[in-house]
Amino acid sequence: MPVAGSLSRIFPFLSGEEKEAFRQVTPIYPFSTTDYYLDLALRSKAVRKMLFPSLExxxxxxxxxxxxxxxxxxxxxxxxxxxxxxxxxxxxxxxxxxxxxxxxxxxxxxxxxxxxxxxxxxxxxxxxxxxxxxxxxxxxxxxxxxxxxxxxxxxxxxxxxxxxxxxxxxxxxxxxxxxxxxxxxxxxxxxxxxxxxxxxxxxxxxxxxxxxxxxxxxxxxxxxxxxxxxxxxxxxxxxxxxxxxxxxxxxxxxxxxxxxxxxxxxxxxxxxxxxxxxxxxxxxxxxxxxxxxxxxxxxxxxxxxxxxxxxxxLMPERYRKEGDKFVLETFNGRKVIMEDEFPPKGE
Ligand code: SF4
CATH class of the missing domain: 3.20.20.70 (Aldolase class I)
Incomplete structure (x- = not known):
């Protein structure tokens, strides 16, 4: 919320590129933060990227x-x-x-x-x-x-x-x-x-x-x-x-x-x-x-x-069907063949 105050507070911490991004980007896509999230951004690179504008x-x-x-x-x-x-x-x-x-x-x-x-x-x-x-x-x-x-x-x-x-x-x-x-x-x-x-x-x-x-x-x-x-x-x-x-x-x-x-x-x-x-x-x-x-x-x-x-x-495929059987992939990558139903068809 305190955009102007926050900006003057954080400007000393910004790289040259970040400062340039604030200048060029915020007239198009504005910047806003809470003090809480800004403090987090100053401690976490990932949060910083989610909060600070970039020229991209x-x-x-x-x-x-x-x-x-x-x-x-x-x-x-x-x-x-x-x-x-x-x-x-x-x-x-x-x-x-x-x-x-x-x-x-x-x-x-x-x-x-x-x-x-x-x-x-x-x-x-x-x-x-x-x-x-x-x-x-x-x-x-x-x-x-x-x-x-x-x-x-x-x-x-x-x-x-x-x-x-x-x-x-x-x-x-x-x-x-x-x-x-x-x-x-x-x-x-x-x-x-x-x-x-x-x-x-x-x-x-x-x-x-x-x-x-x-x-x-x-x-x-x-x-x-x-x-x-x-x-x-x-x-x-x-x-x-x-x-x-x-x-x-x-x-x-x-x-x-x-x-x-x-x-x-x-x-x-x-x-x-x-x-x-x-x-x-x-x-x-x-x-x-x-x-x-x-x-x-x-x-x-x-x-x-x-x-x-x-x-x-879009979950990863962990099975395929081969005829009446299924080939299943277990958690550790093993392939296991299983019948579709019990008793197996035709028996
Ligand atoms: S992603 Fe962030 S800016 Fe967009 S609606 Fe959600 S909280 Fe708001």
Whole structure:
């Protein structure tokens, strides 16, 4: 939040190239941070890369391969704030405000718009749409960060959605336990959440350095509300694109009782493409992790298909079919042949 103050504080620590990036990049893609996340960035190279601008963000050749909205969220909008793509799920982007602007953000296009928070009138439009569409069982409230919506408004939105009989779950996507844990601990967000009955929270840790004592305390506060917490991670070149780093991250997440849910390939978003890895990189990492850790600590690796065609999970193939038999690959790479069923066909 204290952008100007933060900048003057950190400028002495910046390299020449970083200073140049602040000068050239922030008029296009702004910078914002909390004091907490800035302190973390000054101690962790990985966090620094997620927080500080880099000249690659505006590299005209590299970024020409990206789009502002490759997932076509705007095109699939049914109200000004609601996107409906999958039959059973809708996305409600309630704000474009985040206290920390992450350089890899897939909604960077929203940074360029004036600040918005969903209005009472628009909440009614969302509720009318969801009520009228009985296939919708899952509402994802996202942003920006929904934890910074005026709490009475967030409470009204959640409680109204929970009253719609066909809505089975309401998911809230937030990065505040990672970037601004004091907000979770000091605001009344937990007072709102503990009254809910259908809410799940998706947090967003990308690197083990982000799981600090304070961040863990914020997660614990959410857990005390009785809310299941899942994590999504984006695979980011130069930050977490190694099996060792992700193993450490997923183990640490498990130790704080947060389920690693998704590992996303970085979307081809303009201003973000320098973080993109080959699709095959994620598959290889997951293959390695299957040899090292329990599946409960392994997220789905998925690619969101450009054009708004939806997510495709891409897990490494660990079997093939040969006639009536299966050839299975065990955790340590052994190939084992198994019958499809017992007793085997034809006996
Ligand atoms: S918290 Fe999420 S929405 Fe906000 S800038 Fe970071 S990635 Fe984007």
């Amino acid at each position: 963000e505006i590299d005209p050749v590299l970024q020409s391969f990206g789009e502002d909205d490759p997932l076509r969220e705007e095109e699939h909008k049914k109200t000004s704030y609601l996107t409906h793509r999958y039959p059973d799920r809708v996305l409600v982007v309630v704000t474009n405000y985040c206290p920390v602007l992450c350089r890899f953000c897939m909604r960077k296009r929203n940074w360029l718009k004036p600040r918005f928070f969903i209005t009472e009138e628009e909440i009614e439009n969302v509720l009318r749409y969801v009520s009228a569409n009985e296939t919708v069982r899952d509402v994802l409230i996202s942003g920006g960060d929904p934890f910074y919506l005026e709490l009475e408004r967030l409470e009204y939105l959640i409680s109204s959605l929970e009253k719609i009989p066909h809505v089975e779950i309401v998911r809230i996507g937030t990065r505040s336990p990672v970037t601004d844990p004091e907000w979770v601990l000091k605001s009344d967000i937990c007072e709102v959440l503990k009254e809910t009955s259908k809410v799940w929270v998706n947090v967003h840790y990308n690197h083990p350095d982000e799981i600090t004592e304070l961040s863990t305390s914020a997660v614990r506060e959410l857990q005390k509300c009785g809310i299941p917490i899942n994590n999504q991670t984006v695979l980011l070149k130069g930050i977490n694109d190694s099996a060792d780093i992700l193993e450490n991250l997923f183990r640490k997440l498990q130790s704080i009782r947060v389920r690693p849910y998704y590992l996303f390939r970085c979307d081809p978003v303009k201003g973000v493409l320098h973080f993109s890895t080959p699709i095959s990189k994620g598959i290889e990492i997951i293959r390695t992790l299957f040899r090292r850790i329990s599946p409960l600590a392994i997220p789905y690796y998925a690619v969101d298909v450009p054009g708004g065609l939806g997510k495709v999970p």
